[in-house]
Amino acid sequence: MPAALHSLGFPSSTMALVLGRICSSYRTTLWRSLLGCQEALDRFSCSSVLVKGSSIHTSSLMFAGHNKWSKVKHIKGPKDAERSRLFARLSMMIKVAVREGGPNPDMNTPLYNLIEQCRQRNMPKASIETAIKGAEKSKATSYALYQARGPGGASLLIELHTDNTNRTFADLKGILIKNGGTTTDGARHCYSRKGVVTVQPYDKDGTPVSMEQALEFAIQAGAEDVQESQDEEDKDVYKFICEVPSLRDVRSELLNLGMVPISSSPEYLPIITVQVSDSDKEQLFHLLELINNQPEVLRVYDNIE
The missing domain is CATH 3.30.70.980 (YebC, transcriptional regulation domain)
Incomplete structure (x- = not known):
């Protein structure tokens, strides 16, 4: 480029001015491209941050899976475990109530109260019936x-x-x-x-x-x-x-x-x-x-x- 301009008879000052403008234009274009990438990253980061119900992350390197696993581990896991323990205990209490007072809840007040408690705790009907029917076969406690x-x-x-x-x-x-x-x-x-x-x-x-x-x-x-x-x-x-x-x-x-x-x-x-x-x-x-x-x-x- 400098050789071409010189061969056309342009003075050195004009050549410097032209080259400066070309470089400035290139730097501006490059800078805008970098800004565009940054804006895209920012939009990506914000979209992952502002999901309803999620925690706000200050870094775009935080992965959504991390937050999801955290909820499963610290919220869903313990609740499921507690729910399983509750149903197991209710089943055990039903079996004891049946052995002591019979399988008819109308004639067995403790069993009636337990069945109502199971229903309020959303214990599956099949699990309640299984506990009642399995009372005689279960190990005596x-x-x-x-x-x-x-x-x-x-x-x-x-x-x-x-x-x-x-x-x-x-x-x-x-x-x-x-x-x-x-x-x-x-x-x-x-x-x-x-x-x-x-x-x-x-x-x-x-x-x-x-x-x-x-x-x-x-x-x-x-x-x-x-x-x-x-x-x-x-x-x-x-x-x-x-x-x-x-x-x-x-x-x-x-x-x-x-x-x-x-x-x-x-x-x-x-x-x-x-x-x-x-x-x-x-x-x-x-x-x-x-x-x-x-x-x-x-x-x-x-x-x-």
């Missing part, structure tokens, strides 16, 4: 109430069904000793056995029910008290407290009043509570998780405030 002391002086009651009490008690004792707990005979006096009907915080039409309304319903249904609480999924619920023999009547009356029952069963409610430090509470929650993971355990009660 016995009910036991295990008393323990947890970190910080918390009193624990552990309900379980087992075909080998000695083995189960030995397993629980090992878990307690390794995690700051111990066995005791003095935990039962911290609790009172009551009937508990757990219901949704809204009526059958989906209208929220206030605490004042719930108290009125408790009086009409013959319950002693009503408490605000949370279920296994941290959802708000109401718990209507009554004497164990009137459990079915209270549930039926609440149903007539338009409430939506989730479960109804006898429970141990603490009448003496304790305060524990944050460090003891963390250790206690870990201990409770380990106990709950035992297949023979039905329910664990604690009396921490």
